[in-house]
Amino acid sequence: MSEGLFDEGLFGADTEMRAGEKLAENAPLAVRMRPRSLDEVVGQQHLLGAGAPLRRLVEGAAPASVLLYGPPGTGKTTLANLVSLATGRRFAALSALSSGVKEVRAVIEEARRRLGRSGEATVLFIDEVHRFSKTQQDALLGAVEDRTVLLVAATTENPHFSVVAPLLSRSLVLQLRSLEEDDIRTLLRRAVGEERGLGGALRLEEDAEAHLVALAGGDARRALTALEAAAESATSTGADAIDLATVEATVNRAAVLYDRGGDQHYDVASAFIKSIRGSDVDAALHYLARMVEAGEDPRFIARRLVVHASEDIGMADPTALQAAVAAAHAVQFIGMPEGRIALAQATIHLATAPKSNAVIMAIDEALGDVRAGKAGPVPPHLRDGHYAGAEKLGNAKGYQYPHNKPEGVLAQQYPPRELVGRDYYQPTGRGAERTLSDRVPKLRSIIRGED
Numbered sequence: 001m002s003e004g005l006f007d008e009g010l011f012g013a014d015t016e017m018r019a020g021e022k023l024a025e026n027a028p029l030a031v032r033m034r035p036r037s038l039d040e041v042v043g044q045q046h047l048l049g050a051g052a053p054l055r056r057l058v059e060g061a062a063p064a065s066v067l068l069y070g071p072p073g074t075g076k077t078t079l080a081n082l083v084s085l086a087t088g089r090r091f092a093a094l095s096a097l098s099s100g101v102k103e104v105r106a107v108i109e110e111a112r113r114r115l116g117r118s119g120e121a122t123v124l125f126i127d128e129v130h131r132f133s134k135t136q137q138d139a140l141l142g143a144v145e146d147r148t149v150l151l152v153a154a155t156t157e158n159p160h161f162s163v164v165a166p167l168l169s170r171s172l173v174l175q176l177r178s179l180e181e182d183d184i185r186t187l188l189r190r191a192v193g194e195e196r197g198l199g200g201a202l203r204l205e206e207d208a209e210a211h212l213v214a215l216a217g218g219d220a221r222r223a224l225t226a227l228e229a230a231a232e233s234a235t236s237t238g239a240d241a242i243d244l245a246t247v248e249a250t251v252n253r254a255a256v257l258y259d260r261g262g263d264q265h266y267d268v269a270s271a272f273i274k275s276i277r278g279s280d281v282d283a284a285l286h287y288l289a290r291m292v293e294a295g296e297d298p299r300f301i302a303r304r305l306v307v308h309a310s311e312d313i314g315m316a317d318p319t320a321l322q323a324a325v326a327a328a329h330a331v332q333f334i335g336m337p338e339g340r341i342a343l344a345q346a347t348i349h350l351a352t353a354p355k356s357n358a359v360i361m362a363i364d365e366a367l368g369d370v371r372a373g374k375a376g377p378v379p380p381h382l383r384d385g386h387y388a389g390a391e392k393l394g395n396a397k398g399y400q401y402p403h404n405k406p407e408g409v410l411a412q413q414y415p416p417r418e419l420v421g422r423d424y425y426q427p428t429g430r431g432a433e434r435t436l437s438d439r440v441p442k443l444r445s446i447i448r449g450e451d
């Protein structure tokens, strides 16, 4: 197995960093400022106070695999690193974005060999573990179980929904919190002053600092990345301080490059859906490609497809919902990068399908009535007639069984009295809904006895 695998992870050459090892000077500021000991970690006191679970782990108490769950840039990678440093284990990292079962197996195999050969233990850090498919997560189980690796998995999504049960039950789930404004301020000041940061070459003006704190939204990486961009800009103009104007002029760039949870994400997702609704298959594929390339969570994309299969296509092509659900399953099953093909197939299916919004209109009108209080008693003949005493109440009495009629439909009141004659579903007549445009009015007239 090539050592190079470890170098291709999310921190480049930093992947196998050891205490005291010098980081490349050209590493990003956020990487250079990564805490080297627990004392340098800000916030997360609920996990790091005396006797708290993470401190015990870092201090070498009973090693357990951990799932770190929390927003981006709050210290998940950092803490994984510290666990390996403090416990003298080698640090191997994989990103679920770019690794498959093959890579997972290779890393585990290497960990097993090292353990057998020299007794050297490994912390295996898996970033964004929620992006792993079930099969990929299952590949980790054996090694976690027999302690070949100490797994530290990070996720920004609730692990109870995104991590397979056997892995969940073998791990300690620890939730990280967004950093407080004061924590971010501390990190910015450290980065400005310390040698491994900007080395005190520039001053950070007060309002510029406040702006960076606000922009960060509790994400330390975002704060340090924006600071670095502003510092580069200030240096290039020969200034000796970073002022508010410089921060404002540079943050857009920083935001576009690094802001996974920001506006771009929602704008592109919105354009994707609107292209599908507009039947522009090529534009839809373009936005899909942008999301895939940006590392968007494939399950987020799949969920949008499932929603819009019903909202924009509905009964005009009932197989669209099946296609979207199948793509969602496929993504879960095979993971990325192969999952992109299933997503593309569902995108093409939805974009080229005939369109109808009759389903969403129908349910929303029905909901509107219910919310307006139009929800009278259920007609007695439709009530549950199975329990003891039901008959006495007159429940189910007079109910007519539609199958007894040759057409399978008969005249009978189904809605509460005040809603008799109310039509919610209005077929558009497009695609497969065409047949419903004929059938639904006929059904209504039989049921309402107008025939």
Ligand SMILES: Nc1ncnc2c1ncn2[C@@H]1O[C@H](COP(=O)(O)OP(=O)(O)OP(=O)(O)O)[C@@H](O)[C@H]1O
Pocket (backbone or CB within 6 Å): 029, 030, 031, 032, 033, 034, 035, 040, 041, 042, 043, 044, 071, 072, 073, 074, 075, 076, 077, 078, 079, 127, 154, 156, 179, 187, 220, 221, 224
């Ligand atoms: N709690 C913290 N204390 C000190 N520095 C922090 C903390 N959290 C993050 N940082 C700084 O931000 C950088 C990025 O943090 P880290 O990689 O640990 O975040 P993460 O939670 O793993 O984020 P992501 O989910 O985006 O991968 C670190 O290199 C470090 O400089």
